[in-house]
Amino acid sequence: MAKGNAAASEGGNPKTDPKDVSNQIKDPDEWTTGGEPMTGAQASYLKTLSEEAKEPEAFDESLGKAEASKRIDDLRHKAGKA
Structure with a gap:
């Protein structure tokens, strides 16, 4: 078995480990x-x-992805949807 495959099968690859969410939250x-x-x-x-x-x-059609995401999070918290 190749070294890379062993790491993946042991959960060493965060992209394939469903318990590791570190690469999902940024x-x-x-x-x-x-x-x-x-x-x-x-x-x-x-x-x-x-x-x-x-x-x-709060809606501004000129927002970028990051700013829109922050406003969505803010409004979700205010609405109790978070």
């Missing part, structure tokens, strides 16, 4: 694509949350 400020325009799904969810929270000013 601060939006560290996203390499954070400055790109928000996705359609982000825009839709942010608009919905901002309307539910009665904070229409």
Whole structure:
């Protein structure tokens, strides 16, 4: 058995270990694509949350992915959905 396969079968690879979530949680400020325009799904969810929270000013279609993610998290906490 190759060395790489042994590590993966022992749970040494965080990408294949379902218990290791360290590679799934990353601060939006560290996203390499954070400055790109928000996705359609982000825009839709942010608009919905901002309307539910009665904070229409929270929706700004010019936001990047990272900023949209932070606003979504903030509105989810305010709405008790987190």
